Amino acid sequence: MNSVKKLVSKMANAVGSSKVDLTRPFTVIVEGNIGSGKTTFLNHFNKYDNVAMFAEPIEMWRNCNGYNLLDLMYKDTAKWSFTFQSYVQLTMLRQHTYKTSHPVKLMERSIYSARYCFVEKMARDGLMPTPSVAVIDKWFKYITENEDVGVDLIVYLRTFPEVVYERILKRNRSEERTVPFEYIKALHVMHEDWLYNKKTHSCPAPVIVLDANLDKSVIEEEYEKYEPHILNKLPLQAQLF
């Protein structure tokens, strides 16, 4: 088990036994294309005691009562898109609403990117029927209006699709073997239009854009530039982002 995962399960156990109603910590979501380095980013911040880490609940998607929903979704998207996205929305809601006593909460992805990038892409491609999109939307609207899924800062790991595609091929995750480059390019545009060009959906918080094309060996410097903002030690001047 890697260190982030260990910390998440430790957190989950601690949360399960907690009766204390704590207010929401400073919440940072990390967004970016598949393979943009979200896990590496989280691992970098794992060393800080004041940060609670919430890695993407991918293992839950891989095992929902014995079903690998991620795999089903890739194998037959039209058939399983709604099932998969319903479960993603539930697991993301859990991540957003987990209580923690840590002053900073760092989350990999969010209920927002699930809706604005992935569901959007399936809807545009006709891989999720319109009535199913409507149901996902009703849930999404209910959750964002009635549950505390608030976010204070978004870190966008910005990449070229060519770079992440190389990384995806290299890591060779079983479910992702059939992912075409076209899909990666389209997801890139979804992220860009939401977080960089800001023309499709509203951003729930100010956005810091990091150059995530950089290699692992030098990217730490890029993280460190923004660390005071991410750790809530230096407020962002919203107009700059």
Ligand SMILES: Nc1ncnc2c1ncn2[C@@H]1O[C@H](COP(=O)(O)OP(=O)(O)OP(=O)(O)O)[C@@H](O)[C@H]1O
């Ligand atoms: N809401 C979603 N709908 C469809 N697929 C999703 C969704 N969220 C994540 N995925 C899939 O889950 C897998 C993990 O992708 P994601 O970009 O979230 O993490 P990652 O690639 O492991 O992160 P990184 O490499 O940046 O650390 C990908 O195959 C992606 O297509």
